[in-house]
Amino acid sequence: MKATLFTLFAVGGFLATSIASPLAVEKRQDIDAIETSLETLLTQIQEQTELINSTLTPVADAAPEADAEAVAEQIAPQLDVIADLLDKSANIAKRAILDGRYVKEDIFRTVSIILYELLGTVKFILIKLGLGPVLFHLVPLILALVKTLKALDKVVDGLLFAVKFIADDLLKAVGLGLLGLLP
Structure with missing residues (x-):
C-alpha cells in the first residue's frame, strides 16, 4: 500500500x-x-534628455518668444516620449519589485538618478525657453512622474520620503516658471 x-x-x-x-x-x-525595467527606463530617459539638451544648447538663454516656440515644438516629441515611458513603466517596475528582483537601495538610487536627470533637463528647458512654450508638454510629464512615484511608493515603503527633496526641487522649478507667467 x-x-x-x-x-x-x-x-x-x-x-x-x-x-x-x-x-x-x-x-x-x-x-x-x-528585471531591468528601472535601468531600462533610466537609459531611455537619458536618451531623450540628451536629444533635448542637444537641441537646446545652441539656443540663447531666455530666447525671444518666437524662437522659444519653434524650439519648444522641436523638443515636444521627446517630452511626450518621456511622459509615455513614465506612464507605462509604473506597472512594470511595480511588478519587478513585487517579484523581489530589486532591493530598496537599488530602487532609491535608480529613481533618484531618474529624478535628477529630469530635474536637470526641466531646469535647462526653463532657462532656455521659459515655461510658456513648453507648459502643455511638461504637465503630462509631471503627472506621469507623480503616477510612477505613487505606484512605486505603494510597494517600496519610504520611497517618496527618500526622493522627496529631488521631487520638491523639480516641482519648485516648474512652480517658479508658473510665477513668471503671471503679468
Whole structure:
C-alpha cells in the first residue's frame, strides 16, 4: 500500500513538473524581461534628455518668444516620449519589485538618478525657453512622474520620503516658471 501510494505521488509529481515546466520558463523569461525595467527606463530617459539638451544648447538663454516656440515644438516629441515611458513603466517596475528582483537601495538610487536627470533637463528647458512654450508638454510629464512615484511608493515603503527633496526641487522649478507667467 505504501509503495503504491509512493508511486502515485511520484508519477503525479512527474506529471505536474512536466506540465508546469513550460509555464515556469515563460514566467522566468517575463521576470527577466522586467528585471531591468528601472535601468531600462533610466537609459531611455537619458536618451531623450540628451536629444533635448542637444537641441537646446545652441539656443540663447531666455530666447525671444518666437524662437522659444519653434524650439519648444522641436523638443515636444521627446517630452511626450518621456511622459509615455513614465506612464507605462509604473506597472512594470511595480511588478519587478513585487517579484523581489530589486532591493530598496537599488530602487532609491535608480529613481533618484531618474529624478535628477529630469530635474536637470526641466531646469535647462526653463532657462532656455521659459515655461510658456513648453507648459502643455511638461504637465503630462509631471503627472506621469507623480503616477510612477505613487505606484512605486505603494510597494517600496519610504520611497517618496527618500526622493522627496529631488521631487520638491523639480516641482519648485516648474512652480517658479508658473510665477513668471503671471503679468
